[in-house]
Each structure stands twice: as structure tokens, then as C-alpha cells.
Amino acid sequence: MSPDWWRWVASRDSLTARLVAAGGQRDFRVRLLDQRLGRPHRDEALALGLPHTRLAWLREVALCLDERPWVMARSVVPLDGLHGQRLEGLGERSLGSWLFRQPDLVRGPLEVADHPASFPAARGPWARRSVFRHRRFAVLVQEYFLDSMMDDLGLPSR
Ligand SMILES: C=C(O[C@@H]1C=C(C(=O)O)C=C[C@H]1O)C(=O)O
Numbered sequence: 001m002s003p004d005w006w007r008w009v010a011s012r013d014s015l016t017a018r019l020v021a022a023g024g025q026r027d028f029r030v031r032l033l034d035q036r037l038g039r040p041h042r043d044e045a046l047a048l049g050l051p052h053t054r055l056a057w058l059r060e061v062a063l064c065l066d067e068r069p070w071v072m073a074r075s076v077v078p079l080d081g082l083h084g085q086r087l088e089g090l091g092e093r094s095l096g097s098w099l100f101r102q103p104d105l106v107r108g109p110l111e112v113a114d115h116p117a118s119f120p121a122a123r124g125p126w127a128r129r130s131v132f133r134h135r136r137f138a139v140l141v142q143e144y145f146l147d148s149m150m151d152d153l154g155l156p157s158r
Pocket of ligand 1: 013015016017060061071074096097141
């Protein structure tokens with residue numbers, strides 16, 4: 001992986017904040033694509049230590065700069081962890097804007113994939129995922145860095 005991509009893929013702070021900074025004069029926007037209760041994919045349930053049959057809160061967004069998606073994200077929250085969290089009300093506010101305000105937030109190890117099975121209708125060189133935990137709350141955050149981000153920032157292909 002090139003150092004230019006490593007700085008993005010291996011970062012452990014808020015991706016939202018990094019995108020806003022890198023976007024310069026471009027407007028940052030979270031476009032909500034889907035948000036519902038559903039069954040996680042088998043590998044997602046495994047990453048969360050969740051029985052596959054258990055329902056979870058699923059959220060899919062595109063993180064856009066001037067309406068151009070740079071990152072697609074899919075997050076999975078086990079229902080029993082939603083106790084007291086009103087994440088359904090997030091809408092088009094960034095999940096990160098809530099997550100990184102939690103005082104005792106813990107982020108697990110980052111898993112990285114190159115040329116991941118593309119997120120529906122999006123292609124890109126790298127994807128990553130990690131589990132954030134805060135008290136009884138857990139969320140698996142999966143982020144797909146897109147070719148449009150690579151082009152707009154002049155990043156290398158790998
Ligand atoms: C976890 C963060 O939140 C970002 C925003 C997301 C959302 O609004 O659904 C999902 C993944 C992240 O890229 C972050 O900013 O680091």
C-alpha cells in the first residue's frame with residue numbers, strides 16, 4: 001500500500017473530519033442510502049461476535065464532497081447495544097460526529113481489504129472495517145474508499 005493511501009486507510013481518528021479537511025472548499029455531505037433493521041451478513045455478525053440470526057440496525061451512507069461520493073460506508077449495530085442510543089435519528093449527520101464524542105470510545109483493530117467486493121454500484125482500491133465499542137454499545141463500521149476519491153485527490157491506484 002502506498003504511503004498516501006496508508007495515511008487514509010490506517011487512520012484511527014474520525015474519517016469524517018479528515019474528509020472535510022481534504023475536501024478544502026468542497027461541501028461535505030453524508031447521503032443516507034439505507035437505514036433499517038435487518039440481518040447482518042455472516043462475516044459482519046462474526047466480526048461483532050453476534051449470532052447470525054440476530055437482527056441488527058443497518059446503515060448505509062455515501063460520504064460526498066460536492067455531491068461526489070468519495071467513501072461508501074455500511075455500519076452494523078447489534079440491537080441489544082442500541083439501549084438508549086437514538087441512532088435512528090442520526091439522519092444525514094455523520095455517525096462519527098456522535099461516536100467520537102463518546103468519552104470512553106474504544107476502537108478495535110482495523111481490517112483492510114484491497115479491491116474489495118465492491119459496495120453496490122461503487123468501485124475503489126481499498127476498504128477497511130473496525131468495531132467501535134462504548135459501554136454496552138458496539139458498531140461495526142465498514143468503509144469503502146472509491147475511485148472518485150482517488151481521482152479527485154490524485155491518489156495512486158494502490
Ligand atoms: C465513524 C465515522 O463516521 C463516518 C460516517 C458514517 C455514517 O454517517 O454512517 C459511517 C462511517 C464513517 O466513515 C468517522 O467519521 O470516522
